[in-house]
Every structure is written in C-alpha cells, then in structure tokens.
Amino acid sequence: MDMSVTFGDEAVAAEASEAVRRLAEEGVPQALSNGDPTLWGPEAESEARMRLGWLDLPTTSRELLPEITKLVERARAENLEHVVLAGMGGSSLAPEVICATADVPLTVLDTTDPGQVRRALADRLDRTILVVSSKSGSTIETDSHRRVYEKAFRDAGIDPADRIVVVTDPGSPLEQLAIESGYPVILADPNVGGRYSALTAFGLVPSALAGAEVIRLLDDAAEVRPRLAEGSEANPGLTLGAALGTAALAGRDKLVLEDGLSPINGLPDWIEQLVAESTGKQGKGILPVVGADPTEAEDEIVAGIDTEADVQVDGPLGAQFLVWEYATAIAGRLLGINPFDQPNVAESKENTARILRESGDGPLPTGTPALVDGPVEVYGELPAHVKDLSGVLTHLLEQIPDRGYLAILAFLDREAAFDVPVPPEASFEEITDIWAAHDPASLQGLLAIRTDRPVTFGWGPRYLHSTGQYHKGGPQNGVFLQLTGAVEEDLEVPGKPYTLGRLQLAQALGDLDAQRGRGRPALRLHLTDRKAGVRYLLDAAREV
Known part of the structure; x- marks a missing residue:
C-alpha cells in the first residue's frame, strides 16, 4: 500500500x-532528512543532535534482526507462548499497536494497578517470557514489574534468567542489572527518544516474540524513507x-x-x-x-x-x-518548540517520590472528602450548591473554558470490565454492552455528548508518559477529573517500602498536586468499591 x-x-x-x-x-525537508539538529533553534540544538536517529531506523534496525530471531527461536523451542511486556509510554505503545494489527497476543503491563498485574501473573506463568523495557533503565513502574515477576518466577521454581529479556539503552542501570543477573539484553539506539522508538528494539523485540512480522515494518518504512527528502506535497x-x-x-x-x-x-x-x-x-x-x-x-x-x-x-x-x-x-x-524534550514530565514523578518519602509507613495525604455519594468520595473544592455526583460532573463540565478540554484520568484496572460474567447465550453486541456498563472509559462518551468541548480519557500512570506533558506544559485550559479506587488485594514490590497499590495512589496524588499547583480545576473521585463505584459513576453521568 x-x-x-x-x-x-x-x-x-x-x-x-x-x-x-x-x-x-527554506530547505527544511532535505535538512531534516539529513538529520540537521539546527532546525528547531539554538536552544533545542543539543537535544536534537542526540534525538534524530529515528530517521535511519529502517536501515539500522535491521542489524537487530539476527539477535531477535535467536530470541524468538529460543522462546518457541521452550514453549514460552505468553509474552508479557513491562514498559511505559514509548516502550509499550508501539508494540501494542504492532501486535494488535498483526492479531498476535501481547500482555502489556503499563500500570501500577495490583489487580491488573495479578491477572497477568496468574496467566500461564510456567509459559511466560517477560520483556523488561525501559530506555532510562530506572522507570519506577517497570522496575516494580521486574521485581514482582522475579519473585513469582523464583517462587514457582523458575530461574528468572531463563524467562526475562531486557531492552534498554547502553549504559543504563537496567543494562548493568541484566548483566549481573544473566538476562539477555538487546540494546536500543541511544540517539532515539522514547516516543520516536517504534522501529527500535523497544518496538521490535516484544512484537517479534509475540509473533509479529517485524521485518515488514522496516521494509514499509524503508520504502517511504526516500520521499522524506522531497520538498513537495x-x-x-x-x-x-x-x-x-x-x-x-x-x-x-x-x-x-x-x-x-x-x-x-x-x-x-x-x-x-x-x-x-x-x-x-x-x-x-x-x-x-x-x-x-x-x-x-x-x-x-x-x-x-x-x-x-x-x-x-x-x-x-x-x-x-x-x-x-x-x-x-x-x-x-x-x-516554535523543541519536539524532542519533555520538560514537565519529571514533575509528577518527583511529587510521587516526595509523597512516598514524607508519608513513610503512615497513610498517604488523601485529605478529607468534600462530598460522599454512595460508593464514591469526592475530593477537591466544590460550590455549596453541589450535593451529589451528577452535580459534581455538571460543575466540572461548566468549568471547561472556551477552547479548553476535560481530561478524565483513571488510576484503575483497565481490564477489570472484561472480568464481568456474561450469559453464555449473549450476542456480541450484548457482551459489548455489558462490558461498557462496567468500564470507566465509558465515562468519556457519556460526558462528551453533554459538552461541545473535547473530552479525553487516559489510564494512569500510563498517561503520565504520554499526555501528561501536554496537560502540564501545554495551553493551560484543561479541567481534570481523576479516578482512583480502593485496593482489595494489594501486591508487594520486593525490595521496596511500598506496595503497588500504595505507589498507584501516590502517583495519582502527585499528578493531582501538579495540576492544582497550576490553578487548574481538578477533582478526584475515589471509588470505595470499584465495581459498584464504576456503575454508580456511569449512572450519575447519564443524569447530567
């Protein structure tokens, strides 16, 4: 095509x-095709000089194919059919698209929700191969996943060195850990930023293990590559x-x-x-x-x-x-901006670390709810006339400014809705309706039809590695609705003083602090019972 x-x-x-x-x-197309780092101004030049390797990936990534092929052959020989990817943002989004398009199964862990991680752990652990993927080598979510899986493998009598593959940049802490642990390591191109890394090892390794034909991706990219030097339409x-x-x-x-x-x-x-x-x-x-x-x-x-x-x-x-x-x-x-940096991403990470550090072994600083309606607690400032959840949602929609938007940010299990039992005789449409009735993401559509402004939806902490930069660094016209939920069965992070559930809530509170610090309207809805809370929230949205 x-x-x-x-x-x-x-x-x-x-x-x-x-x-x-x-x-x-101005000669821009040819200059960009040649990797000219001066195109975005002197302030961006040093960053751009290290971030233009993606232009050559249709050729340079072919060098990885023999090594990737050996990994795939080993996994097939050992019947490791369940491929789990622990990665965030640029390390997970491209493989997810590649595998979905190729119709091959890949379990993506880009979450700190203990329920979602437990579900992955319970699925064919004896036939699981885990790809630990992090450019910096210090991503807190991915480090947590690695620690959890190492313990699970050992508890099952499995040597983690037989089941874990690492993808990272040269010289990262993760590379050193992998060498010490005996994990196979495939190094990515350090001159490619995370979100431009679809055709690097970050995109290719997990996708190939899952069964996708990755050489075709490189062939298709190589075919269009010469046209990117042309100065025409x-x-x-x-x-x-x-x-x-x-x-x-x-x-x-x-x-x-x-x-x-x-x-x-x-x-x-x-x-x-x-x-x-x-x-x-x-x-x-x-x-x-x-x-x-x-x-x-x-x-x-x-x-x-x-x-x-x-x-x-x-x-x-x-x-x-x-x-x-x-x-x-x-x-x-x-x-007139530098498309290769992310100056505001670290803020929420630092807030999370501060919250965990300052709270010690005690409760996290959640505050006192301004309103409780059924299984939903509302945290944040509300006008006196707001008395129920539908009023809360109406109030938020009214606060969206001209040219603004509403962002729904859910620190919940994004697969929980699919656990809901469905009648054996149900049609596909009926099954879809049942799932939608239990899915927090359905809130986007319910609120979108009640405003002429855009409504976006992001799963936390996944969005922190995606739209989180825009929410903090872009036009300050966003309104934020954050969803969190009580954790029924938490999961320890071996070697760390926090559980996954505690980390998840700290991440939510840290990002909420960042938005409120900018004076943006931001509310947190906490579901004291997740399943009932989602249903109650969706019902309230229908009353807006």
Missing part, C-alpha cells in the same frame, strides 16, 4: 500547501506536518484521531503520545483526542487513519510510524 496524505478540508489543504512551499524554500511527512502545524497556529489545535475503517488497530493511542508529548510545552501544543467523535468545533481538526477526514493518512504501519514522527518534527518547527 502506498503512503499518502490527502485532504477532505479545502482550507486545511490550502494552508498546508503554502506551508510546504515555504518550508521547501509528494513528501507525506512534510505535508502532514505542515497541515498539523498550520492548523494549530490558526487555532485548530485539537486533533481528533479516527481509525474506524483502518486495518491498523490502535494507532491513535501511539500518535497521542507522540504528538502530545512532543508539542505540549511552553503554553503551546496540539491536543490529540482519541476515542471520541468529532464535534465540529472551530478549534478541531480531524485526522483519519485510512479513514475519510479533514486530513486522511493512508499507508502501512511501518510507514505510518516514520511519517508521523517526521510530521511531528515539522509541526514542532512551525510551532
């Missing part, structure tokens, strides 16, 4: 065409980047991503991190909106993956990865 960018909106097409012409006159990355950048500068900075007709499964989730974390800084940015219908608001632009839209992006997955990365770099230049 050929890679192309076409337009269903004449105004967007005209603005993009003019930007393409101007960028070509034949360059899909240039055309897409020009469209996104000029639209945002004209005020259309909400990017609704649709893929309903696409053979690629879940690409908007990957694009969300790439675009939000790359552009959301210095009070600027493009906000991706995933899982919601367009509203035709004046600040909205719709991008379709093989789907008719304002901007339609057609092509195979490997090429899509490379073209969207190139486009994001172009949009960053147009917006």
Whole structure:
C-alpha cells in the first residue's frame, strides 16, 4: 500500500500547501532528512543532535534482526507462548499497536494497578517470557514489574534468567542489572527518544516474540524513507506536518484521531503520545483526542487513519510510524518548540517520590472528602450548591473554558470490565454492552455528548508518559477529573517500602498536586468499591 496524505478540508489543504512551499524554500525537508539538529533553534540544538536517529531506523534496525530471531527461536523451542511486556509510554505503545494489527497476543503491563498485574501473573506463568523495557533503565513502574515477576518466577521454581529479556539503552542501570543477573539484553539506539522508538528494539523485540512480522515494518518504512527528502506535497511527512502545524497556529489545535475503517488497530493511542508529548510545552501544543467523535468545533481538526477526514493518512504501519514522527518534527518547527524534550514530565514523578518519602509507613495525604455519594468520595473544592455526583460532573463540565478540554484520568484496572460474567447465550453486541456498563472509559462518551468541548480519557500512570506533558506544559485550559479506587488485594514490590497499590495512589496524588499547583480545576473521585463505584459513576453521568 502506498503512503499518502490527502485532504477532505479545502482550507486545511490550502494552508498546508503554502506551508510546504515555504518550508521547501527554506530547505527544511532535505535538512531534516539529513538529520540537521539546527532546525528547531539554538536552544533545542543539543537535544536534537542526540534525538534524530529515528530517521535511519529502517536501515539500522535491521542489524537487530539476527539477535531477535535467536530470541524468538529460543522462546518457541521452550514453549514460552505468553509474552508479557513491562514498559511505559514509548516502550509499550508501539508494540501494542504492532501486535494488535498483526492479531498476535501481547500482555502489556503499563500500570501500577495490583489487580491488573495479578491477572497477568496468574496467566500461564510456567509459559511466560517477560520483556523488561525501559530506555532510562530506572522507570519506577517497570522496575516494580521486574521485581514482582522475579519473585513469582523464583517462587514457582523458575530461574528468572531463563524467562526475562531486557531492552534498554547502553549504559543504563537496567543494562548493568541484566548483566549481573544473566538476562539477555538487546540494546536500543541511544540517539532515539522514547516516543520516536517504534522501529527500535523497544518496538521490535516484544512484537517479534509475540509473533509479529517485524521485518515488514522496516521494509514499509524503508520504502517511504526516500520521499522524506522531497520538498513537495509528494513528501507525506512534510505535508502532514505542515497541515498539523498550520492548523494549530490558526487555532485548530485539537486533533481528533479516527481509525474506524483502518486495518491498523490502535494507532491513535501511539500518535497521542507522540504528538502530545512532543508539542505540549511552553503554553503551546496540539491536543490529540482519541476515542471520541468529532464535534465540529472551530478549534478541531480531524485526522483519519485510512479513514475519510479533514486530513486522511493512508499507508502501512511501518510507514505510518516514520511519517508521523517526521510530521511531528515539522509541526514542532512551525510551532516554535523543541519536539524532542519533555520538560514537565519529571514533575509528577518527583511529587510521587516526595509523597512516598514524607508519608513513610503512615497513610498517604488523601485529605478529607468534600462530598460522599454512595460508593464514591469526592475530593477537591466544590460550590455549596453541589450535593451529589451528577452535580459534581455538571460543575466540572461548566468549568471547561472556551477552547479548553476535560481530561478524565483513571488510576484503575483497565481490564477489570472484561472480568464481568456474561450469559453464555449473549450476542456480541450484548457482551459489548455489558462490558461498557462496567468500564470507566465509558465515562468519556457519556460526558462528551453533554459538552461541545473535547473530552479525553487516559489510564494512569500510563498517561503520565504520554499526555501528561501536554496537560502540564501545554495551553493551560484543561479541567481534570481523576479516578482512583480502593485496593482489595494489594501486591508487594520486593525490595521496596511500598506496595503497588500504595505507589498507584501516590502517583495519582502527585499528578493531582501538579495540576492544582497550576490553578487548574481538578477533582478526584475515589471509588470505595470499584465495581459498584464504576456503575454508580456511569449512572450519575447519564443524569447530567
């Protein structure tokens, strides 16, 4: 399939065409194709110099294939059919898309929810191979997963060295630990940032172990790569980047991503991190909106993956990865920001560490609920007239400013809804309805139809490695609704003074502190009974 960018909106097409012409006159396409680190200004140059390796991955990543093939053959020979990926953000989002598109099973752990981790542990531990994937080598969630699995393997009489594979950057603490522990290590290109790493070892290793044909990704990316030097609309990355950048500068900075007709499964989730974390800084940015219908608001632009839209992006997955990365770099230049740093991501991490440190063995600083309605506690400032949960949700919607948005951020088990029993005779539609009635993500749709502003949804702590940068560094027009829940059965993190449940709540409180410190409207709803709380919350949303 050929890679192309076409337009269903004449105004967007005209603005993009003019930007393409101007960028070509400035020599930008050729310079970016050649890896010129000066394109984003002197302040960004040192960072860009270390972050442009993604341009060459269609060629350089082929060097990994023999090593990856050996890993896959060993796993098959030992009947290790359950592939678990412990990774966050750039280490997990691309493999999730690759495997979903290839229709091969991959269990992704990008959570600190003890229930979700317990479910993975209970699934074929004797046939599990764990990929521990972290660029920095110090990601707290991934380190926790590794510790939990090491203990589980040992308790089952399994040598962790026979079951754990590490993907990390050269010289990271994780590389050293892997060497000491006897774990196989595949090193990623250190000149590629996490969110640009889809075609590095971070994307390829877990996907290949799960059964995806990763060489095809590289072949498709290699086919489109020469076109990224062209200074015309034949360059899909240039055309897409020009469209996104000029639209945002004209005020259309909400990017609704649709893929309903696409053979690629879940690409908007990957694009969300790439675009939000790359552009959301210095009070600027493009906000991706995933899982919601367009509203035709004046600040909205719709991008379709093989789907008719304002901007339609057609092509195979490997090429899509490379073209969207190139486009994001172009949009960053147009917006006048550095698309390779993430200056606000560390804030919530530091808040979490502080909360854990200061609370010691005592309770976390959750505060006192402003309102309790059934199985839901409400934390935050509320006006006196708000007396119930539907009133809380109405109040939040009313606080969304012009050109603003509502972000729902759920520190819960994202797979719990699928545990709900369904009648054996139920149709697919009936099963889907049952799951939706127990899924916190259904809140996005229920609230989206009650406002003309965008409503986004993110699972915590996953979103901290994705849209978290935009929420803190981008335009300060967000309203935040955080969901947490009581933990019935916690899970120890071996060698650490906290459990997964305690870490999860500390992460939620840390990010909430970051938003409130910016003066943004932010409420936390705590479900004292998770299953009942979700149903109660969704019922309240229907009454808004």
